[in-house]
Amino acid sequence: MQLDFGARELTIKLVYYGPALSGKTTNLTALYDLVAKDARGRLMTLDTRDDRTLFFDLLPLHFTARSGLTVRIKLFTVPGQVMHNATRKLVLAGADGVAFIADSRTSETKETARAFVNLRQNLRENGLDARTMPIVIQFNKRDLPDIRPDEEIDGLAARGKEPVYKAVAMRGEGVLATFLGLVELTFQKLEKDHQLERMFALRPEEVVESLRTRLESSPPAAAPGETP
Amino acid sequence: MNEPRLVATPRLSEVLDVRVLADVCRSFAETFGAGLSVESSEGRVLASAAAPDAGGSSEECTLPLHYDGARLGQVRLRGARTAPGLDALAQHAVCIVEALTFSGHRAHLASTMHLAASDASFRELSAQNEQLKQAYGKLKQLDQLKSNFLATMSHELRTPLTSIIGYSEMLGSGMGGELNPTQHEFVDTIRAKGDHLLELILTLLDVAKLEQSQVKLQRVAIDPVALAQDVVRTVSPTAAKKHIELSSHCAPALARVHADPGRLRQVLLNLVENAIKFTPANGRVSLEVEPATLAPPMEEDAPGMVLLGAPEPAVQFTVRDTGIGIAESEHERIFDAFYQVDGSATREYGGTGLGLSIVKRLVDAHDGAIELDSRLGAGTTFRVRIPVAEE
Numbered sequence: 001m002q003l004d005f006g007a008r009e010l011t012i013k014l015v016y017y018g019p020a021l022s023g024k025t026t027n028l029t030a031l032y033d034l035v036a037k038d039a040r041g042r043l044m045t046l047d048t049r050d051d052r053t054l055f056f057d058l059l060p061l062h063f064t065a066r067s068g069l070t071v072r073i074k075l076f077t078v079p080g081q082v083m084h085n086a087t088r089k090l091v092l093a094g095a096d097g098v099a100f101i102a103d104s105r106t107s108e109t110k111e112t113a114r115a116f117v118n119l120r121q122n123l124r125e126n127g128l129d130a131r132t133m134p135i136v137i138q139f140n141k142r143d144l145p146d147i148r149p150d151e152e153i154d155g156l157a158a159r160g161k162e163p164v165y166k167a168v169a170m171r172g173e174g175v176l177a178t179f180l181g182l183v184e185l186t187f188q189k190l191e192k193d194h195q196l197e198r199m200f201a202l203r204p205e206e207v208v209e210s211l212r213t214r215l216e217s218s219p220p221a222a223a224p225g226e227t228p
Numbered sequence: 229m230n231e232p233r234l235v236a237t238p239r240l241s242e243v244l245d246v247r248v249l250a251d252v253c254r255s256f257a258e259t260f261g262a263g264l265s266v267e268s269s270e271g272r273v274l275a276s277a278a279a280p281d282a283g284g285s286s287e288e289c290t291l292p293l294h295y296d297g298a299r300l301g302q303v304r305l306r307g308a309r310t311a312p313g314l315d316a317l318a319q320h321a322v323c324i325v326e327a328l329t330f331s332g333h334r335a336h337l338a339s340t341m342h343l344a345a346s347d348a349s350f351r352e353l354s355a356q357n358e359q360l361k362q363a364y365g366k367l368k369q370l371d372q373l374k375s376n377f378l379a380t381m382s383h384e385l386r387t388p389l390t391s392i393i394g395y396s397e398m399l400g401s402g403m404g405g406e407l408n409p410t411q412h413e414f415v416d417t418i419r420a421k422g423d424h425l426l427e428l429i430l431t432l433l434d435v436a437k438l439e440q441s442q443v444k445l446q447r448v449a450i451d452p453v454a455l456a457q458d459v460v461r462t463v464s465p466t467a468a469k470k471h472i473e474l475s476s477h478c479a480p481a482l483a484r485v486h487a488d489p490g491r492l493r494q495v496l497l498n499l500v501e502n503a504i505k506f507t508p509a510n511g512r513v514s515l516e517v518e519p520a521t522l523a524p525p526m527e528e529d530a531p532g533m534v535l536l537g538a539p540e541p542a543v544q545f546t547v548r549d550t551g552i553g554i555a556e557s558e559h560e561r562i563f564d565a566f567y568q569v570d571g572s573a574t575r576e577y578g579g580t581g582l583g584l585s586i587v588k589r590l591v592d593a594h595d596g597a598i599e600l601d602s603r604l605g606a607g608t609t610f611r612v613r614i615p616v617a618e619e
Contacts, residue, residue, distance in 0.1 A: 002236075041296040044334055044337070055338055055341040055342070056341070085352075087345045100532075113538065116532040116536060117532075120532070131531055137532075137534055152539070159533055160532070161529055162531065
């Protein structure tokens, strides 16, 4: 979190983390399509080769809260490939929340678990703790065959502490729910640590609602065929 | 730490190439006959070009440069045009400068990241090298200690024991003179206990090895069916001698397991031998092999439960007997070292009480699981699950 008292600006960093080719960039692209033009910056996709992210993607969003505070949310993705760990660690530095994008296919279960262990490790090395960090988990690619069954995920999700979302990011399904879930969790944590409500009259619910109305009422770029 | 500040809004002078900008200004002046200057938010002129024909009346138009929701500077246009025309032209200039800013920002971030990532990799590798060096030194020391301990166990304890066993054998065979029946009995007891002690030391050595090195397994992909059949073949003479019906059943098309062949064989052999040992004559012992799943052990409330706790494919070996069974109150302690349910069992059935603790350690070392299902007098079932090999 960065706070600029003079400019009354709050900047939040959210990171989309996960194994290679799990759909992190696709999530960002889908969000980009949902956000009205005046509330977003350009989606920056850095140095990709064969559809693989090399450094990161960056999508800046911003809105002004009722109190006049400008809230900027910078969404980052990390490169998923194992060899880019140094980059992942750098992008993770100073993150306020993490969305972990998992590939639902059973064949990817091991790789996904490894990526989560890597996240835990990199958080620790950045002085952050996976136990207190706001983390949501998205099971992406629910439309593919041979995926981990709903019952299994739901059963474990009920025992685990992270909110779990299911998605088909290619079709934009579940992308918004994951994002808003992460925003809510992150702002709840920020409220607890920094008392945003007392300082800026900014409540987590207001942030989520502001974003929800902005995103849900935006032109349906992701759903062609519907009348605006 | 030299981290790139990824969330900061860029400054215009950081991301714009002033020479490119000067070219744009010049081209504007030549093409549209309008003077263009680009200024940073602090008012510094980054590039400008005057209109070729500055004579006559001229209008001026200033537009802010926004990027990522923040004002980074402004574009000033001066030319002999009417206001609407000049406005449209200024808008065009803003678009061009914004596009340049975006691509400049991107290049700026990419190079910052590249430098930082290389730097971080280098520091990480250096730190790892240092750690490895230290760990290597420590391991060498530990290895020495372990070797000393094992040498003491196997040599210093076994040598005198060999003498005890040897001399009691000689006494028993009458080499030191005839013994009366009571003396015979005493000497036999000394020898039997000596043998028992030797067996205990050998097993302890195994436990020590398992504990010290946390078991170095040579894990490969092995066929569970071949292994089960081999185990059954090995123990079938013992079963036949005790009139115990020994059977095995394997499910078709089983995946190969990721295991150390010798160690997994030791596990199954131990369980089947135990089953035979604790089953009275005319009883039954069976070994079944079938597909199963294995959930990694997770602490409640641990982060990433849904990702790390996913069940993995495994193969289950079930050893079932119709023997004396184990009371439920004993189930927890059964895998502890040196524990045998009833001290008298050691006398009646032999053994050291170390078998199951070794089995448990070996199964754990395979990232597997072992379960027990038994009631007193109602037979015992052990289930061992071992993860399948990734193929």
